[in-house]
Amino acid sequence: MDKIERFGVSMSAELLALFDERIREKGYATRSEAIRDIVRDYLVEGEWEDHLGEVVGTVTIVYDHHTHELGEALTDLQHGSHEAVICATHVHLDAHNCLETVVLRGTSDLVRRIADRLISTRGVKHGKLVCTTTGQRIS
Amino acid sequence: MDKIERFGVSMSAELLALFDERIREKGYATRSEAIRDIVRDYLVEGEWEDHLGEVVGTVTIVYDHHTHELGEALTDLQHGSHEAVICATHVHLDAHNCLETVVLRGTSDLVRRIADRLISTRGVKHGKLVCTTTGQRIS
Amino acid sequence: MDKIERFGVSMSAELLALFDERIREKGYATRSEAIRDIVRDYLVEGEWEDHLGEVVGTVTIVYDHHTHELGEALTDLQHGSHEAVICATHVHLDAHNCLETVVLRGTSDLVRRIADRLISTRGVKHGKLVCTTTGQRIS
Amino acid sequence: MDKIERFGVSMSAELLALFDERIREKGYATRSEAIRDIVRDYLVEGEWEDHLGEVVGTVTIVYDHHTHELGEALTDLQHGSHEAVICATHVHLDAHNCLETVVLRGTSDLVRRIADRLISTRGVKHGKLVCTTTGQRIS
Numbered sequence: 030m031d032k033i034e035r036f037g038v039s040m041s042a043e044l045l046a047l048f049d050e051r052i053r054e055k056g057y058a059t060r061s062e063a064i065r066d067i068v069r070d071y072l073v074e075g076e077w078e079d080h081l082g083e084v085v086g087t088v089t090i091v092y093d094h095h096t097h098e099l100g101e102a103l104t105d106l107q108h109g110s111h112e113a114v115i116c117a118t119h120v121h122l123d124a125h126n127c128l129e130t131v132v133l134r135g136t137s138d139l140v141r142r143i144a145d146r147l148i149s150t151r152g153v154k155h156g157k158l159v160c161t162t163t164g165q166r167i168s
Numbered sequence: 169m170d171k172i173e174r175f176g177v178s179m180s181a182e183l184l185a186l187f188d189e190r191i192r193e194k195g196y197a198t199r200s201e202a203i204r205d206i207v208r209d210y211l212v213e214g215e216w217e218d219h220l221g222e223v224v225g226t227v228t229i230v231y232d233h234h235t236h237e238l239g240e241a242l243t244d245l246q247h248g249s250h251e252a253v254i255c256a257t258h259v260h261l262d263a264h265n266c267l268e269t270v271v272l273r274g275t276s277d278l279v280r281r282i283a284d285r286l287i288s289t290r291g292v293k294h295g296k297l298v299c300t301t302t303g304q305r306i307s
Numbered sequence: 308m309d310k311i312e313r314f315g316v317s318m319s320a321e322l323l324a325l326f327d328e329r330i331r332e333k334g335y336a337t338r339s340e341a342i343r344d345i346v347r348d349y350l351v352e353g354e355w356e357d358h359l360g361e362v363v364g365t366v367t368i369v370y371d372h373h374t375h376e377l378g379e380a381l382t383d384l385q386h387g388s389h390e391a392v393i394c395a396t397h398v399h400l401d402a403h404n405c406l407e408t409v410v411l412r413g414t415s416d417l418v419r420r421i422a423d424r425l426i427s428t429r430g431v432k433h434g435k436l437v438c439t440t441t442g443q444r445i446s
Numbered sequence: 447m448d449k450i451e452r453f454g455v456s457m458s459a460e461l462l463a464l465f466d467e468r469i470r471e472k473g474y475a476t477r478s479e480a481i482r483d484i485v486r487d488y489l490v491e492g493e494w495e496d497h498l499g500e501v502v503g504t505v506t507i508v509y510d511h512h513t514h515e516l517g518e519a520l521t522d523l524q525h526g527s528h529e530a531v532i533c534a535t536h537v538h539l540d541a542h543n544c545l546e547t548v549v550l551r552g553t554s555d556l557v558r559r560i561a562d563r564l565i566s567t568r569g570v571k572h573g574k575l576v577c578t579t580t581g582q583r584i585s
Contacts, residue, residue, distance in 0.1 A: 031319035031320060031321050031322075032319065032320040033317050033318070033319055033320070034317070034318060034319070034320050034323050035315050035316065035317045035318075036315070036316060036318075036323070036338060037313050037314070037315055037316075037339075038313065038314055038315075038316055038338065038339045038342050038343075039311050039312070039313045039339050040311070040312060040313075040314075040339070040342075040343055040346070041309035041310065041311055041312070041446040042309060042310040042311070042312050043309050043444070043446045044309075044343070044346065044347070044350070044445065044446050045312050045314070047350050047353075047444065047445075048346050048349070048350065051349060051350060051353055052288075055284045055288050056284050056285045056288040056289075057288045058288075058290060059290075060314060060316065061315075061316045061317050061318070062288070062290050063288070064316050064318075064342060065316070065318055065322070066287070066288065066292075066294075066295075067345050067346075067349070068318070068322065068326050068345075069293055069294050069322070070294065071326070071329060071345070072322070072325050072326065072329060073294050075325075075329055085230070085261065085267060087226065087228040087267075087269055087298075089226040089298045089300055091224070091300050091301055091302075091303045091306075092303075093303065115259055116257065116259060118255065118257040118269065118271075120254055120255060120271050122224065122273075122302050122303060123302070123303075123304065125303070126302060126303030126304065128224060128226075128271060128300070128303075130226055130257065130269045130271065132257075132259050132267060132269065134261075145194050145195050146195045148205070149191075149194050149195040149196045149197075149201070149202070149205065150195075151197060151198075151201050153205075154208055154301070154303050154306050154307075155208050155209065155212050155300050155301050155303070155306065156205075157298040157299070157300060159226075159228045159296040159298050160296070161228055161230050161267070161294050161296060162230055162293070162294050163230075163261050163262070163265060164230045164231075164232065164261060164262075164264070164265030164267075164293050164294070165262065165265065166321070166325065167230075167293050167294065167322065167325075168293075168319040168321045168322050170458035170459055170460050170461075171458065171459040172456050172457070172458055172459070173456070173457060173458070173459050173462050174454050174455065174456045174457075175454070175455055175457075175462070175477060176452050176453070176454055176455075176478075177452065177453060177454075177455055177477065177478045177481050177482070178450050178451070178452045178478050179450070179451060179452075179453075179478070179481075179482055179485070180448035180449065180450055180451070180585040181448060181449040181450070181451050182448050182583070182585045183448075183482070183485065183486065183489070183584065183585050184451050184453070186489050186492075186583065186584075187485050187488070187489065190488060190489060190492055199453060199455065200454075200455045200456050200457070203455050203457075203481060204455075204457055204461070206484050206485075206488070207457070207461065207465050207484075208461065210465070210468060210484070211461075211464050211465065211468060214464075214468055305460070305464065306461065306464075307458040307460045307461050330566075333562050333566050334562050334563045334566040334567075335566045336566075336568060337568075340566070340568050341566070344565070344566065344570075344572075344573075347571055347572055348572065351572050363508070363539065363545060365504065365506040365545075365547055365576075367504040367576045367578055369502070369578050369579055369580075369581045369584075370581075371581065393537055394535065394537060396533065396535040396547065396549075398532055398533060398549050400502065400551075400580050400581060401580070401581075401582065403581070404580060404581030404582065406502060406504075406549060406578070406581075408504055408535065408547045408549065410535075410537050410545060410547065412539075423472050423473050424473045426483070427469075427472050427473040427474045427475075427479070427480070427483065428473075429475060429476075429479050431483075432486055432579070432581050432584050432585075433483075433486050433487065433490050433578050433579050433581070433584065434483075435576040435577070435578060437504075437506045437574040437576050438574070439506055439508050439545070439572050439574060440508055440571070440572050441508075441539050441540070441543060442508045442509075442510065442539060442540075442542070442543030442545075442571050442572070443540065443543065445508075445571050445572065446571075
């Protein structure tokens with residue numbers, strides 16, 4: 030387990046009152062927890078700017094599964110990058126529309142390139158990449 | 169099947185050359201496909217600003233599964249919102265770290281509120297919400 | 308002058324070391340200053356979500372001043388909203404290209420609407436709105 | 447003057463109707479103008495990712511001018527980077543609060559570094575950088 034350090038933050042009473050109000054709305058139990066979350070998010074950004082380290086990304090795509098050969102194209106793409114694709118989850122939104130989340134792991138350049146290919150595939154209506162972390166450096 | 173319309177776009181030759189270069193890098197097969205994607209993304213934003221319609225969101229969270237009672241807290245939260253939670257996928261990143269993607273469906277306010285609760289849970293290291301669509305209006 | 312409060316934040320030593328490294332790169336002198344900045348940014352977002360309060364926005368537009376009647380159109384637009392436009396600064400980037408920054412003040416809806424009109428004017432090549440604050444509540 | 451090219455875009459009637467509705471709200475006169483704007487924004491992003499070319503940035507900062515020596519610190523910072531600072535505009539928001547917009551020109555790394563320094567200066571309440579263009583390649 031990591032050693033825990035404690036440090037002081039000074040802030041005007043007015044600013045602190047506004048912050049407390051906002052984090053209560055967001056569901057945080059303590060100020061420390063909210064500040065740790067903001068700090069971690071700031072650091073995950075840094076991991077993605079670094080071209081050598083390993084990151085994790087989740088791609089969400091929405092598409093019409095009736096589109097000719099789209100399902101196959103997406104599966105082929107994922108198999109072609111199998112060393113980076115951890116898993117995919119498929120949701121049937123209605124008779125036509127599917128959602129798929131694909132979890133990817135590798136350098137930020139590789140994860141972005143695979144995400145770009147999935148999102149730009151013809152027939153994919155909407156796609157977004159979430160940049161997250163392996164959690165190894167972020168404690 | 170929807171009726172397809174075709175319209176003309178005028179652009180300087182120089183601007184068009186730069187656009188063609190960029191979308192080739194991103195993996196688009198045609199200009200139409202790239203422009204449709206940009207347009208759909210622009211519209212999904214609008215769906216999220218609308219408080220009445222139904223949207224779909226994917227939450228990605230990374231956490232240490234050794235954190236006391238965190239797994240249970242996350243499961244309870246999802247069960248408490250079962251009408252909006254479609255499914256969750258769990259990935260074991262290493263001996264300590266887990267990643268979970270949760271697919272949510274409902275009004276944008278409801279999806280955001282559940283996402284805020286999941287992300288602000290003590291022990292969750294990093295969390296992000298992707299705002300996407302049911303695909304019903306976006307063709 | 309506001310009363311200053313001080314509170315403690317606990318964080319793993321590892322996370323704190325990464326944070327210290329990142330804020331040093333960004334040029335912060337102390338942790339408190341970095342955390343106050345992150346907190347203020349979080350609160351300015353909240354001011355913009357509130358439809359009643361007053362906010363400040365800066366619009367930056369780049370355009371070719373040879374475009375027929377564009378300068379006039381932009382000036383007319385600003386005069387038509389004179390109660391919200393505080394000032395505009397004009398920069399000659401080269402023989403053709405101009406940059407203009409326009410400072411706006413009002414409700415977030417009004418500031419956004421004027422910014423949308425400026426940015427969508429034919430001949431404006433690029434435009435962006437910065438959402439900031441009057442500074443009155445944010446200390 | 448650049449040569450103008452015209453190309454066709456195909457889209458479902460339903461998607462096109464939603465797009466027309468959204469761009470009307472934003473104030474666009476024609477589809478071509480809206481699409482050119484979206485394309486230019488996509489390209490300006492690319493200019494900022496390129497480390498060699500020249501870009502333009504506008505920094506907006508809000509601060510309390512009573513903060514001890516802040517005005518001087520900000521002026522010193524700008525003089526120390528005078529080759530990149532084109533101009534600064536100062537607005538008196540009220541008896542305490544000032545807003546300043548600073549227009550910067552240089553490589554994206556240089557513009558970001560100066561912006562980071564301005565925003566992280568102690569006493570600056572809020573600061574944001576807008577990434578824009580010299581307009582030379584974007585027609």
